Amino acid sequence: MKQTTLPFAGAFAALSLTATSVAQEQPSMSLEAMADATLTQDTIAWDFVEGITTEVGPRQAGTEAEARARDWAMAWLTKNGFQNVANEPFEMETWVPGDIHRAEITAPFPQPLTVQPLGSSAATPEGGIEAELVEFESFEELLAAPDGSLAGKIAYVSHEMRVSMDGSHYGQFGLPRFAGPTVAANKGAAAILIKSIGTDYHRNPHTGTTRWGDSATPIPAAALSLPDAANLERMFDRAGDRPLTLRLELNPRSLGTTMSGNVVGEIVGRNPELPPVLLACHIDSWWNAPGAFDDGAGCGIIAAAALHVSHTGQPLRTIRVLFAGAEEVGLIGSTAYSEAHIDEPIAVGIESDFGADRIWRFESNFRETNPDLHDKIRLAVARFGVANSSVVATGGADLNIVRDQEGAIIDLQQDGTRYFDYHHTPDDTLDKIDPEQLRQNVAVWTQVVGILANEERSIKTGGMIPSAPDIMQE
Template sequence: MTRQPIAAPLAGATAAGLALILSLPAAASIPPPPSAAELAQQGEDPAWAITEALTTEIGPRQAGTEAEAAARRWAVKRLTDMGFHNVREEPYMMPTWVRGEEAASLVGPFHPQKLAIAALGNSGSTGPNGIEGEIAYFASFDALVAAPDHLVAGKIVFIDHQMEPAQDGSGYGQYGRGRFQGPNVAAKKGAVAIVIRSIGTDSHRNPHTGVTTFEEGVKPIPAGAIANPDADLLVRQWQRTLSMRTKETYLGYTPEPLRMKLLLTPKQLGEQVSGNVIAEVPGSDPAASPVIVACHLDSWDLGTGAIDDAAGCGIITAAAKHVMTAGQMAGGQPRRTIRILWAGAEEVGVFGGKAYFDAHGKEKHAVALESDFGADRVWRVQFKLPESAADLEKRVSAAVAPFGVVTGHDEAHGGADVGALVEAGTPAVDLGQDGTRYFDVHHTPDDTLDKVDPAQLRQNVTVWAATLAILANSSDSELP
């Protein structure tokens, strides 16, 4: 992708435009977007500034490590310097896994070839000498589930599942089962290890990591993901061995099976400190329940976590900052408090979201939103609001429509870090981003700042700020 300029003006909801929104009664129409002249007067884009600085000054932020602790300290200072209130860390303990050496090769029956591999979070270890074994090929996760144990026991399982790009990212849930559940299923069937085709839509030689889980009582086996081109190579070799097997069996020979050598030496460090970082824009009505906006501060360790999820933190924070500034320009503040949650440890099991719910789940929240799907433009808004908020939905839809955002018909879910709140009954709004290219870089070494398009990032902030201004000014008759 072509590199974008570092500095760029905010293209969207300016402080002046938001001041107009905040000054309107709840049922009033939304003013038009600000003019190009207004946009040209804007200075630094806070969303870009946060994304750039977090990836430059901290970089990878794997949960439970010193890097994540440094990110929390960085976040507290940054949010405080931006003028937010009640900025604080809320620490908690979590089990922590770190990767070690990683290597894989196809070693027979053809000439050995190395594979680009990354261990999955919570993977077991092969030990320092690695292991070698016959590959048991399965076209999909469902095929592995259906397989009799004797076809799996003692072998290295390979799951071949080719995810296709989709604007809403809907393939992730379907194909992701190979990563989420595949290692546990393979372990229960007696596999010595499992390797999956990366859950990604790119054709680069970058493996996609991500967390997997094992049931209590199931011993973790080595589990890794190989890059898509290397998965293609493995499949071609597998198909060739099948052809050879058919031919040689007919001639009375027993051909060699496809074999892999695997080295993965991750470690479990036990319980380590992680934490959430929280900041607020105080509302004018202390009795009104707050609006919560979330992102996650942690990232995987392969890249610098730019799209996942430094950009999300930049988006929600910039939007809240613009609403705060607009309120000050209008001589006041939004009616409801806006609570910003930079959650820790989302990637490895949503520990931050769980910790927030444990600490604050009994508090009433007016509505929950989350940005955790990269930095490309918002194209759809969806709602899960009470019937009393029908007019509120119309106002939000009208406010974001000028920026190319359509209203969807599915129910909003809120996102991983606010998922427990939404499941417990908190209303939600989803500002859905274009995910067509998201899974090209998701959980890979390619998740770096150059993949963030500043123009699309600014469109996110525009849509988020307009939405947040309306929600934060909503009445009790619309939201609880």
């Protein structure tokens, strides 16, 4: 791998620390040299994710903490020379988890279990509920249960999610969380407990949002840590004909309508008439962690890339960063941004929202319709160990506007081997980020964004974009 390090160290350091008038900088190095230098010398992405996790911490959508995160991000963007920095507010219905998350098997093997509520869970009565626990080995088994068969009982739903580099098991095995609570409620269940949608074996439950269908009245819903789930399944095997009973107590509540918002900033291009390049991430996290992987790192990566491109000379197109709000609870910020800006064409959209580990594959949705541009990017990122792909890019969660416009999308796929060990758990902390892999992300993004921001031609996509995959659904 080519690394231009020492010859450019002084110039790179000076540019990296510049915090004003970035669009007017006189270029000191080429795009390729800048991208190569970031492999060993970028500190901007780390600065962002270290700062937001240290100074703000957990950033639950619709809460005062998320508001502080928006203020922090706007100050950071302004300090680092972005223009047109703004908060674009929107309203949302806000749920918070409460402070009581208790579960215990009461018979025949009494012992506590480690749980956390799922987003939008109902509360139990004060003191909790106690009922027979019914085991389902998969979502499909739950779906096949007769109507009314769970009346007064608590459903437990397992799955077979495994580690996968592309994270595809999240979409394949996420239904116990995405849809299981609605199905259980419609079959009469008093509550539902799911095996966490994750791949670690710490006693850290993985929370995440659930989607209550129009026909369902919300019931208490909680995720069980994977070691506790394995223990519970051994209990079912050992109990034989004896019923397992569970006591569950949760006290989440609704705050009603509160404000969230999207933070935007720009590196203004030489030709503002050309549609901009949109770089997206999300600024919110769940309450139980400071969100370093999900998605503080993503916001740091896209901001660093935009700044590095600006330091090679003012780009032709404007580069816009979107730090979306309220992504975790249903892509509310992404939807709001699209509704507000749908008539403003976007040239191409890219998102970083899959941790901070190495980018290994490049995908676009214009491989067939704009092969010259696809090949230019493919060749440019190969030196960073990034492979080409014929997979059609569908974009991250916060690129609704680009999908709604049927526009151009690039996916820079990150290695997801570790991602679901930390996803939506208390372990999503700064120490999990590998600085070397973070810098590789910034290098690849700098190269790709620099090419796109200086592309004169429109990017043809050939029409309708496939639906976004389940993996993007938080």
